[in-house]
Amino acid sequence: MSDIITIQNLRFRWPGNSVDTLSIEMLNIKAGEKVFIRGASGAGKTTLLNLLSGVAEANSGLISVLGHEIKRLRPAARDHFRAQHIGYIFQAFNLIPYLTMVQNVALACHFSKERKQRVLKRATSLDAEIHRLLDHLELNDERLLHKPVTTLSIGQQQRVAAARALIGQPELIIADEPTSALDSDRRQRFLELLFQEVENCGSTLVFVSHDASLEKLFDRSVRLSELKQARELQP
Amino acid sequence: MILPRLVFESLLNRRSTIVLTLITIAFSVALLLGVEKVRQDTRYSFSNTVSGTDLIVGARSGNLPLLLYSVFHIGNASNNISWQSYQHIRKNKKVAWSIPISLGDSHRGFRVLGTNSDYFKFYRHGNKQQLDFEHGKPFAALFDVVIGADVAKKLNYTLGKKIILSHGVGKVSFSDHDDKPFAVVGILKKTGTPVDRTVHVSLQAIEAIHLDWQTGYKNPAHAVSAKQALKLELEPKTITAFMLGLTSRLSVFSLQRSINQYSKEPLLAVLPGATLQELWSLFGLAESALLIITVFVVLSGLLGMLTAILASLNERRRELAILRSVGARPWHILVMLCAEAGLLTAGGIFVGVALYYLIIIAAAPVVETRYGLTLTLTGLSINNVCMLLITQVAGILIGLIPGIRAYRMALNNGITIRL
Numbered sequence: 001m002s003d004i005i006t007i008q009n010l011r012f013r014w015p016g017n018s019v020d021t022l023s024i025e026m027l028n029i030k031a032g033e034k035v036f037i038r039g040a041s042g043a044g045k046t047t048l049l050n051l052l053s054g055v056a057e058a059n060s061g062l063i064s065v066l067g068h069e070i071k072r073l074r075p076a077a078r079d080h081f082r083a084q085h086i087g088y089i090f091q092a093f094n095l096i097p098y099l100t101m102v103q104n105v106a107l108a109c110h111f112s113k114e115r116k117q118r119v120l121k122r123a124t125s126l127d128a129e130i131h132r133l134l135d136h137l138e139l140n141d142e143r144l145l146h147k148p149v150t151t152l153s154i155g156q157q158q159r160v161a162a163a164r165a166l167i168g169q170p171e172l173i174i175a176d177e178p179t180s181a182l183d184s185d186r187r188q189r190f191l192e193l194l195f196q197e198v199e200n201c202g203s204t205l206v207f208v209s210h211d212a213s214l215e216k217l218f219d220r221s222v223r224l225s226e227l228k229q230a231r232e233l234q235p
Numbered sequence: 236m237i238l239p240r241l242v243f244e245s246l247l248n249r250r251s252t253i254v255l256t257l258i259t260i261a262f263s264v265a266l267l268l269g270v271e272k273v274r275q276d277t278r279y280s281f282s283n284t285v286s287g288t289d290l291i292v293g294a295r296s297g298n299l300p301l302l303l304y305s306v307f308h309i310g311n312a313s314n315n316i317s318w319q320s321y322q323h324i325r326k327n328k329k330v331a332w333s334i335p336i337s338l339g340d341s342h343r344g345f346r347v348l349g350t351n352s353d354y355f356k357f358y359r360h361g362n363k364q365q366l367d368f369e370h371g372k373p374f375a376a377l378f379d380v381v382i383g384a385d386v387a388k389k390l391n392y393t394l395g396k397k398i399i400l401s402h403g404v405g406k407v408s409f410s411d412h413d414d415k416p417f418a419v420v421g422i423l424k425k426t427g428t429p430v431d432r433t434v435h436v437s438l439q440a441i442e443a444i445h446l447d448w449q450t451g452y453k454n455p456a457h458a459v460s461a462k463q464a465l466k467l468e469l470e471p472k473t474i475t476a477f478m479l480g481l482t483s484r485l486s487v488f489s490l491q492r493s494i495n496q497y498s499k500e501p502l503l504a505v506l507p508g509a510t511l512q513e514l515w516s517l518f519g520l521a522e523s524a525l526l527i528i529t530v531f532v533v534l535s536g537l538l539g540m541l542t543a544i545l546a547s548l549n550e551r552r553r554e555l556a557i558l559r560s561v562g563a564r565p566w567h568i569l570v571m572l573c574a575e576a577g578l579l580t581a582g583g584i585f586v587g588v589a590l591y592y593l594i595i596i597a598a599a600p601v602v603e604t605r606y607g608l609t610l611t612l613t614g615l616s617i618n619n620v621c622m623l624l625i626t627q628v629a630g631i632l633i634g635l636i637p638g639i640r641a642y643r644m645a646l647n648n649g650i651t652i653r654l
Binding site: 112 | 236237245
């Protein structure tokens with residue numbers, strides 16, 4: 001399997017700081033992997049995600065996602081690239097409060113033609129695919145569909161967010177502590193459903209968290225603090 | 236495109252604040268249009284206090300004083316002009332009609348104007364409107380009187396009412412012409428001009444009530460009774476001013492010049508239109524002050540919107556980050572916020588215009604009867620449309636402020652949300 005993410009000699013420092021917020025000698029993630037990236041708060045997890053999504057730019061080093069060197073892309077191309085290839089799940093409050101569940105899931109397809117086309121290749125319509133996804137994530141309850149998304153439970157909201165990240169089969173799913181607001185039973189169930197769908201789509205999952213108890217569920221685990229030393233992690 | 240729906244749904248989601256903001260803008264827009272309307276209509280009604288009259292002639296003083304006392308009945312003439320001069324000018328070939336005016340008496344605070352029946356035939360106001368009678372008819376007999384609408388209303392006079400004129404123009408007069416009572420034979424329709432506050436009698440009547448007056452006081456030795464007066468051939472020796480209508484407007488300036496150079500008596504002829512404009516320009520300052528205040532009201536309405544949108548930004552950081560994560564570009568965010576401000580302003584303008592028309596329709600009858608100002612129901616003028624367009628553009632420009640802030644937030648915070 002080829003590398004979906006390649007990071008080499010990466011350095012990121014906030015202007016005015018004397019130490020690097022993030023420094024990674026080498027990190028390779030293969031397509032289809034489910035990688036757990038572990039780091040305490042302040043270890044630069046957020047920065048790593050911003051760098052991967054092309055919202056922030058590294059001071060030095062190489063980041064390549066899907067064979068595209070992010071630095072070489074112009075800001076507009078980065079936004080487009082992100083919309084097309086990356087799905088996000090945040091810690092909490094993932095949903096736009098004034099849109100319905102279905103509209104929230106559809107959002108990613110409105111900003112990327114490619115993702116919409118991929119949906120239409122597999123399903124008869126965008127709506128059908130959304131309902132299929134929601135069904136898989138145990139959300140296709142008529143009563144839920146018409147409720148304002150703000151009245152959903154945190155667990156339900158996170159599953160809607162997962163559906164939004166997964167729709168149109170982006171190659172990379174980035175999850176930023178999506179389970180931190182869930183209790184342990186639900187955490188387990190959420191991850192099971194997420195893994196299932198990620199495998200269905202053939203996507204790669206980069207899961208960032210400080211919660212070591214989840215580590216064992218993933219194909220492999222990486223500690224941000226250890227990446228500083230020169231060493232390549234093998235799967 | 237998803238953006239319009241996002242803007243719309245987002246606004247709908249915050250409807251309580253949004254409606255308040257919209258109402259603020261609507262009120263300020265309605266006020267702007269209202270003030271502009273009153274300004275226009277006041278100006279129109281003012282500059283048409285007298286219309287169709289080509290020249291006003293009086294004793295030589297200044298343009299404004301002559302206009303003020305002859306048309307607005309404010310102040311007094313410095314001097315009268317002789318009947319002979321009037322007759323002389325009246326017979327000029329260029330003159331189509333003339334209205335003599337004799338002022339100096341009053342009735343319970345209302346000015347008495349002595350004239351002849353030509354007044355009812357040729358006097359025009361507003362859009363060349365003639366004087367119409369609400370009740371009755373022009374004066375015919377010596378002691379007949381025709382009163383303006385305000386006089387009738389204020390003093391509660393009806394046809395046939397006997398009234399006494401007073402010497403001088405004070406509100407309270409100590410010397411009444413009580414030996415010669417008049418009878419109301421006509422009540423004029425409301426005009427919104429000084430005519431409404433005028434008591435009209437014939438020139439002969441003015442002569443009759445002053446028969447026993449010599450150099451300003453009542454001389455009992457020369458008392459002439461009303462009955463005797465009726466039998467006399469009364470010809471005025473002097474009048475205060477007269478209005479002229481010419482056969483051709485082209486001859487206005489030549490006639491004006493020849494009147495101003497009239498050798499037998501120092502006379503002054505003025506063009507009422509030009510002089511009214513001159514007088515109006517005196518109010519120009521108050522007029523523009525009013526407009527400036529209204530402009531500030533609109534501005535404060537827009538600033539209210541700015542506050543509302545800026546305040547909402549903080550709660551919407553997450554919303555913006557989510558949009559960014561699904562691929563929204565920073566300029567999408569900028570456009571969204573500007574569109575929001577633009578939509579709010581447009582909504583405010585729309586409701587404001589509706590509100591303005593509602594107010595005009597509701598207030599027009601009251602304003603008409605109370606202030607004699609006719610609020611005409613007209614479409615928006617080009618001037619109005621320009622004002623509204625400027626407001627709209629200002630609204631969108633103001634939207635740039637939160638827009639640029641959100642743009643920066645989107646760039647700096649990226650897809651991560653700082654709580």
